[in-house]
Amino acid sequence: MVISRLWSYLRGYVIIKIRGRSPEKFINLATSRGVRLWDIYRAGDRFLVAKVDAGRMKQLASLLKTASCRASIEERVGLPFIVARALKRRALVAGAVLFCIALYFLSSFIWFIDIDGTKKIDKGRVLQVLRSMDIRPGVRKRGIDLLAVERRILSEVREVAWVGASLEGTRLHVEIAEKTLVGEKQGLTDVVAAKDGLIAEAIFLTGLPLVKEGDTVQKGQVLIRGYLRPLPGASGPETPQAGGQGKTLHQSPPLETVNAKGLISARVWYEATGEAFLRKEVVERTGRAGRVLGISIGNWKIRVPLGAFKFKEYERDEEPVSLGVVERLGLPIKISRVGYHEVKRTTISLSRDKAVAIARRNAEKAIWNQVPPVAKVVWKKEDVIEDKKDGRIRVRITVEAIEDICKSVTRAAGQDDIIHGDTGVKGENDEGGKEQT
Incomplete structure (x- = not known):
């Protein structure tokens, strides 16, 4: 079907409107004489619209006279007509040819450089390495050795663990994986509120409690704070005092990291x-x-066949066609299969009970998408709201649930995190680390 339409488009065809006493007689005569008509449909009581090959138009004149009909050309479609119009605009054709040549020439250069995967490494350092290899926007792709690019970046940027370089059309893409340097401090862990709520039960295992049962907390608020404290019975190394009087100074003792841990449940409210x-x-x-086939070259778009479907309302779907080499060259040429489906609109009426049921189902779907499966629902309320002005029914559902709101967050430790004495809570099996200061 698609090949037949494409062939007709390449040969050229016309869309004609047939009027007269007996358009059906003309169709039968044309078929008996071997003249192919297609996409025939009635446009009125005495009109038919059909498509016919452009080369067959002369044969239709005698058939129209025999059937007492007349025909008018509504539209000329196909490559021959496009070429004929283009030949009248030679400057436009020459410009299009020059554009394609320039496009092909420009596609052999690198115009963009993308660097992905960097978090702590400055992208400017990677770009500087590329510039030292004479790789910058505007250089020819043929002279770029991707393996050499990878080796050079690995040798000059020591924080890089892996690098991959690839050419994607007119774009050089550099993907980087950074090293995790040994000796980086992980800091302290606090327990914060994952969402707003009213604390129903709190069990503090380790860390410094900052809330109690009955407190209202907000999302992100610290519930249990991690801290540092000197190791019991430990003292810092002794250092001789300057000037030497036999006296010594003691440095700060080793510190123990106490990360926050606990079980905190809260009453949380949801609404949908x-x-x-x-x-x-x-x-x-x-x-x-x-x-139809949709063809786009840059901002210029065309569909084959032209003007094939004239639906008043329609839905459109599109499926791209892979072009292989054209895509790898980065050329702005795309082809897709486009489907048009005629639609009609109808209005249906619902009873109030049916509308309430639909609204309730939508509300319950929304509310249970919010409430975690492990939460314990202790209260549920439903309100039905009717807006008679626009005929709308709303169902609002409110749910109260008890759930764990703990969320662990790691942060850098500071001097203010050092606590002396037994202010905090430390469990028997605490897994705190040790840090020398």
């Missing part, structure tokens, strides 16, 4: 609303459909 209309518009496909 669903709605439905007493009058509902439904969009359905009629079954009439067609498919």
